[in-house]
Amino acid sequence: MLPLLISEQIREGDAYTIANEPISSVNLMERASRAFVGWFVNRFPDKNEPITFYCGTGNNGGDGLAIARILCDHHYNKLNVVIARFSEKSSDDFKANYERLKQTCVTIKELEKGTQIPEDNSRVIIDALLGSGLNKPLAGDYARLVNFINDLDKTVVAVDVPTGFFSDGEVPQNAIAIKAGLVITFQQPKINFLLPESAPYVDCWEAVNIGISEKFVHSLNSPYQFVEEKDIRQILKPRHHFSNKGTYGHVLLIAGQEKTMGAALLSSSAAAHAGAGLTTACIPESGLTALNSYLPEVMAITRRENTMPQIEWDKFSTIAVGPGLGKDGEALALLKTIIKNYKKPLVIDADALNLLAENKELLTMLPAGSILTPHMKEFDRLFGTHSNWWQRLQTSIVKAKELNLCIILKNDYTITATPAGKAYFNSTGNPAMASGGMGDVLTGIVAALLAQKYKPADACIMAVYIHGKAGDELALPNRMNVVLPGKLITQLPVTMAKLKA
């Protein structure tokens, strides 16, 4: 896992690396700037393209000056630097890089407080005004310059963080900040890049390694973690010879109503495709023909109106409840019966989450290690309204701990909060997956992995990753606009096999 740090910890990591590698501060800046350039030259290979750098006088500005010099060494020949002298202070590494840049043929302009901003005819803009040192919203000259740059409507590449955008903590609504087409960020994505508030400011980002001490970073034991493919490869177990269907557990999905049988079919199919040894669906009697024809692999327990279904609780390795279940009195009675009789972790999704939201006392009665899979609205119904995602992130951590549950908060970079107080950000998935039924598929995968004896936190992290990865494998190479859930399900065995290879 890649630990994600808040800006104060990022500064500590820089300082630790400087003191213990050891490396001088200006050489660390040089390393960061070279890492930036390494990525930049691949994306912007045209050396005749006019590029303007807007640099502040702190270390972010110092990076900007160093990047301009290094690009000049690479024979980029239309480089202009504008230094925003809005503060009396300048950092030592800024000063050192200013002296170095003066030795090159890069044009340097100085922009004083309150003076007119010069015309800009560049094609590409590098934003190196402010980085992770931001400590208040932009105002005055900074705000004026940032609005000017945004109005130019050019391709903007931000160094480390778009100027004015807070790396962590609550992002003020309508904040004035650079709208970057690309952010080349140092060492780790900043936590707020992974939350929806970043959408207007960060079109895409790339994290480049600058050699910050990994030992130190891990010692901070950050609650925020970024899940990468290597982490999933480590957890995923191979299927062995001489194993049989019993080895991989029995999932029971309690789902569907007459008009929402699709949700039951998708979640059951996903469980079977994600490797559950046996899958049973508890569905309304009217859905039996659909189940038998669509999914001959899946067994059925049928539900009749005003009758509680007969369930042999001990038979099942895990139970998932909710997709298409409805929120009527019968659904509530069924949910209560499940909670009363079943003592292993449950997976709770969709309508079952809304039933919990309306009957909050049930939340504290769920078996330890149970998994909730809310999207934003379901999350707020359960835990109260939130005005931003930073708050939601904090609540997910607090509630997962307090209730001894895992919470999968669905979004781009879906967050899994665990009872151990961690929040894992997923790194797979794409907008083509924004389609009805995708959540039902995820529920089926989570249940299948629980049945295969993965610990609840691992089952969540893996399911979310695999779900997104299957969507990426379908959508990205084929440039698909939409990936339908049924299609994604058939990709699951392929994706899982690749991850085990």
Ligand SMILES: NC(=O)C1=CN([C@@H]2O[C@H](COP(=O)(O)OP(=O)(O)OC[C@H]3O[C@@H](n4cnc5c(N)ncnc54)[C@H](OP(=O)(O)O)[C@@H]3O)[C@@H](O)[C@H]2O)[C@@H](O)CC1
């Ligand atoms: N440390 C390292 O070794 C490495 C660092 N690296 C680079 O350093 C960057 C962080 O640099 P930084 O700490 O100097 O802060 P930076 O973002 O340039 O801001 C400068 C100053 O601006 C001020 N300020 C804040 N908010 C403001 C506002 N709203 N309006 C006006 N002023 C405002 C505030 O000063 P203050 O107001 O507190 O006096 C702040 O100190 C990081 O993003 C990365 O690019 C890399 O080279 C890797 C190695």
Ligand SMILES: [K+]
């Ligand atoms: K910046």
